[in-house]
Amino acid sequence: MPELFHRKLERSAIGFVLAIIAAASVGGIVEIAPLFTIDETVEEAPDMRVYTPLELAGRNIYVREGCYACHSQMIRTLRDEVERYGPYSRAVESQYDRPMLWGSKRTGPDLARVGGKYSDFWHVAHLINPRDVVPESNMPAYAFLARTELRTNDLGEHLAAQQALGVPYTDEMVANAARDAYGQAFPDSEAASGVSERYGEATSVSAFDGVATRLTEMDALVAYLQVLGRLTDAAFRDTAATEQAPDAED
Amino acid sequence: MEVNERDPVTGRETTGHEWNGIKELDTPVPRGVLMFLIVTHIWAIAWWFFVPAWPLGTTYTKGLLGVDQRTTVEERVVEGQQERSVWMTRLESESYDAILADEALMQTVRGTGRQLFGDNCAACHGRDGRGRAGYPDLTDDDWLWGGGPELIEQTLRYGINTAHPDTRIAQMPAFGRDGMLERDQVRSVAAYVYSLSNPDYSTDENLERIEAGRDVFATTCAACHGENAEGKLEIGAPNLTDARWVYGGDLQTIIASVHGGRQGHMPTWDERMTDAEIRTLALYVHDLGTGQP
Numbered sequence: 393m394p395e396l397f398h399r400k401l402e403r404s405a406i407g408f409v410l411a412i413i414a415a416a417s418v419g420g421i422v423e424i425a426p427l428f429t430i431d432e433t434v435e436e437a438p439d440m441r442v443y444t445p446l447e448l449a450g451r452n453i454y455v456r457e458g459c460y461a462c463h464s465q466m467i468r469t470l471r472d473e474v475e476r477y478g479p480y481s482r483a484v485e486s487q488y489d490r491p492m493l494w495g496s497k498r499t500g501p502d503l504a505r506v507g508g509k510y511s512d513f514w515h516v517a518h519l520i521n522p523r524d525v526v527p528e529s530n531m532p533a534y535a536f537l538a539r540t541e542l543r544t545n546d547l548g549e550h551l552a553a554q555q556a557l558g559v560p561y562t563d564e565m566v567a568n569a570a571r572d573a574y575g576q577a578f579p580d581s582e583a584a585s586g587v588s589e590r591y592g593e594a595t596s597v598s599a600f601d602g603v604a605t606r607l608t609e610m611d612a613l614v615a616y617l618q619v620l621g622r623l624t625d626a627a628f629r630d631t632a633a634t635e636q637a638p639d640a641e642d
Numbered sequence: 643m644e645v646n647e648r649d650p651v652t653g654r655e656t657t658g659h660e661w662n663g664i665k666e667l668d669t670p671v672p673r674g675v676l677m678f679l680i681v682t683h684i685w686a687i688a689w690w691f692f693v694p695a696w697p698l699g700t701t702y703t704k705g706l707l708g709v710d711q712r713t714t715v716e717e718r719v720v721e722g723q724q725e726r727s728v729w730m731t732r733l734e735s736e737s738y739d740a741i742l743a744d745e746a747l748m749q750t751v752r753g754t755g756r757q758l759f760g761d762n763c764a765a766c767h768g769r770d771g772r773g774r775a776g777y778p779d780l781t782d783d784d785w786l787w788g789g790g791p792e793l794i795e796q797t798l799r800y801g802i803n804t805a806h807p808d809t810r811i812a813q814m815p816a817f818g819r820d821g822m823l824e825r826d827q828v829r830s831v832a833a834y835v836y837s838l839s840n841p842d843y844s845t846d847e848n849l850e851r852i853e854a855g856r857d858v859f860a861t862t863c864a865a866c867h868g869e870n871a872e873g874k875l876e877i878g879a880p881n882l883t884d885a886r887w888v889y890g891g892d893l894q895t896i897i898a899s900v901h902g903g904r905q906g907h908m909p910t911w912d913e914r915m916t917d918a919e920i921r922t923l924a925l926y927v928h929d930l931g932t933g934q935p
Contacts (some may be wrong), residue, residue, distance in 0.1 A: 398670045402657045428697045469711040471718035476761055478914070480715060509914070511907035513776070514766055525774070526765055596805075 434483040440624035442488050442559055443616075444591050445547045445569040446576040450616025452550070453609050454493070457534065462499035465620065478505045479627040488559045488623070500531055505621035512600045515614045538601055538610040544570040565590055577611040578604055733925075734918040738791040741925060748929065755926025758919055762911070771930045775890055776906065781930045784886040786812070786878045789931045793875075795924040801910035802878065809910065812878035814866075818901030823862065830855035831863065832896040838871055838883045839891060 401408055426433070443451060454460070465486075467477045474480055481504050486492045510518075514525060520538060522529035547569040555561040565572070568586060575583030579597050588595055600614040621627075647656050649667055659666045670676075690696065693705040723730070729750050733741065741747055760769060766777045773779040778786060787797050787810060800808040817823040823831070834855025837843045844852060859871065866879040873881035880888060888906065889899050911920055 399655075399657070399668050402666075402668060403659075425697050429700065429702055432700060432702070469715040471715060471722055474715060474719050475722065480712075508909060509762070510765060511909060513907055517776075518765075 434487065435626055437482075437484045437487070437624040437626040440484070440487070440626070441592055441595075442554075442561055442565075443619070443623075444576055444587060444595060445544075445551060445565075445573040446612050447616045447619050448550055448554070449542060449544070449547060449573060449609075450612035450614070451493075453537070453613045454616060455491075459503075460493045460495045461497060462531065463501070463503045464495035464498050465502065465504045466494035466496075467502055467504050473502070477502050478621070482627045484626050485621070485624060488554070490554060490557050490559065503617070503620055507618050507620040507622040512598060512614050512618065513602060515617055516601050516610060519610065519613065534613075537613060538608055540609045542573070542607045542609050542612050544573050544607065547573055562590075573612075574607055576615060577601075577607050580604065730918045733921050734916075738921075738925065742791075742928075748925070751922055751925045752929065755922050755929070758915075758923050759926060762914070763923070766908075771927070773888075776888065778888045778906075779886065780927050782886055783931055784881060784884060785875065785931070786873075786880055786888070788875045789928060791921075791924045791928045794927050795920060797908065798920050798923055798927075799910065799912045801912075802908035803905050804907065804910045806910045806912065810878060812904075812906055814879075814899065814904040816901065816903030817862070819903070823858065823900070827854075827858050828897060828900050831858040832893060832900050834859055835871065835882050835896050835900075836891070836893050839885055 401411060465481070467473050467479070467481045469480045481494075485504075486494070516538065518525050518531075519533075520535045521533045522531040523533075548566050551561045551566045551569045555566060568590065571583045572587050572590065575581055575585070575587045576595070576597050577600055578584060579599060584597050587597055596615070596618060598615075599611075600618070601608055601610040647658070647665075648654065649656055649665065652667060654667045654669060656665045657668045690703070691705065692707045693709055694702055695705065696703045729747060732747060733751070741751070759767075759771065763771075767773050767780055768777070771780040783789060785793075787793055787802075797810060800806045800810060802810045802812050815822065818825065818828045830851045832855070833843070833848060833851045834853075837848070837852050837855075859867075860869075863871070866874060866877060867882055868874055868879070871882040873879050885891065887895075889895055889904060911923075915923075
């Protein structure tokens with residue numbers, strides 16, 4: 393019987409092509425079907441704010457440097473992960489992440505809730521040379537970030553692109569992107585007040601790399617790391633885990 | 643193109659396809675592989691009924707087993723909390739003195755504390771708590787803010803120089819950079835501070851500078867670091883007379899400290915940890931400080 397079926401299939405080119413398409417599309421359906429119920433599975437987070445231009449620039453650097461090759465941003469629904477890193481990641485927490493950076497490779501620890509865990513000073517020292525603060529670390533050094541001026545002239549376009557993808561940036565945010573990036577890293581500048589106006593009082597405005605005269609890629613990356621897990625406290629609601637919510641930014 | 647032609651070498655039938663004289667054999671999938679595929683397919687279809695599988699418009703099939711990773715992990719976490727509750731509740735509610743007196747409970751503190759310390763504090767203070775430049779050694783008995791468990795708890799809970807309203811504040815002004823002291827004054831007061839822990843430095847050659855520094859210290863620094871430069875716990879001003887330094891005790895680093903100021907930042911743990919965890923760590927650090935290995 394199987395012999396006969398096989399023989400028929402092998403001898404009919406069109407039939408065989410159709411069979412291949414049918415088999416291969418199963419993989420597609422399995423990935424696409426869950427999207428039909430996305431409204432049921434993604435929680436609400438009305439308190440969530442968008443990334444500031446500086447944080448978004450930092451995120452782009454994170455992608456460019458391939459940090460995701462060693463770090464995940466996804467706390468899984470497993471007891472040991474929840475006990476170590478905090479509440480497991482909710483879908484809504486990455487609703488503005490385009491592309492998402494969940495990852496699955498963990499040479500280093502998960503970073504989904506690293507925001508606020510260390511000081512800016514530590515992050516800068518660690519990125520300049522991880523061995524200076526964690527002697528056994530095998531993370532590469534990124535000292536050049538502190539020497540590289542951040543490119544801001546195209547930040548407005550980055551925000552506009554995110555806006556087109558459905559991230560709720562206002563036109564005002566897009567228009568002021570470069571200015572806000574400066575403001576967030578120069579607490580004493582005039583531009584600083586615009587950042588808290590547009591992105592909320594709790595947005596951290598600081599000389600992230602410790603040098604308040606130059607806007608570097610280090611400023612952007614540290615600003616991004618310090619906001620990870622702090623855009624919303626959705627994950628801290630309704631959980632058995634006894635952690636308390638950090639002050640969600642905004 | 644003959645159907646049912648047999649290949650003389652293998653004895654198999656050909657499919658009848660031929661390219662440039664090469665004929666394709668009709669070799670069926672081996673039976674074992676076929677059976678395996680059939681069984682896994684049956685298994686997969688059965689599994690659809692047991693676990694959440696298919697979207698149905700606005701909902702999805704929930705499955706007969708009723709598993710949901712979210713409730714599963716929450717149950718596991720609660721289970722873990724219950725397993726630990728025997729000693730966790732004691733750590734949470736009993737007085738520090740009572741816990742310190744209970745050697746068995748302190749053994750638990752040392753085990754759990756080490757774990758918590760590794761996950762949260764080691765990146766700055768080092769695995770063994772010995773610190774490094776900019777991050778104080780927690781194993782000595784030389785404290786910035788005090789080594790009693792209550793004082794350590796306060797340091798942990800609210801942090802140092804953080805955004806928390808109850809934060810401890812450690813502000814060493816930037817005397818040189820902000821122009822409060824002349825370049826020369828910075829150098830002489832640094833020389834004086836250096837001489838306190840390095841008596842050898844007080845040679846005739848340096849005496850004049852050290853004496854000038856002593857005057858600067860009395861007027862500018864003593865308010866925070868104390869008349870004898872032995873520090874003040876209430877404001878986190880370190881003792882400058884011993885060999886233990888946060889940032890470094892060589893002359894260059896002392897000059898850098900006075901010139902640029904120092905505002906160490908220690909994060910708050912109030913939001914990240916439970917009360918029991920913070921108290922465990924306070925005891926663990928206190929225990930490190932009393933010279934335990």
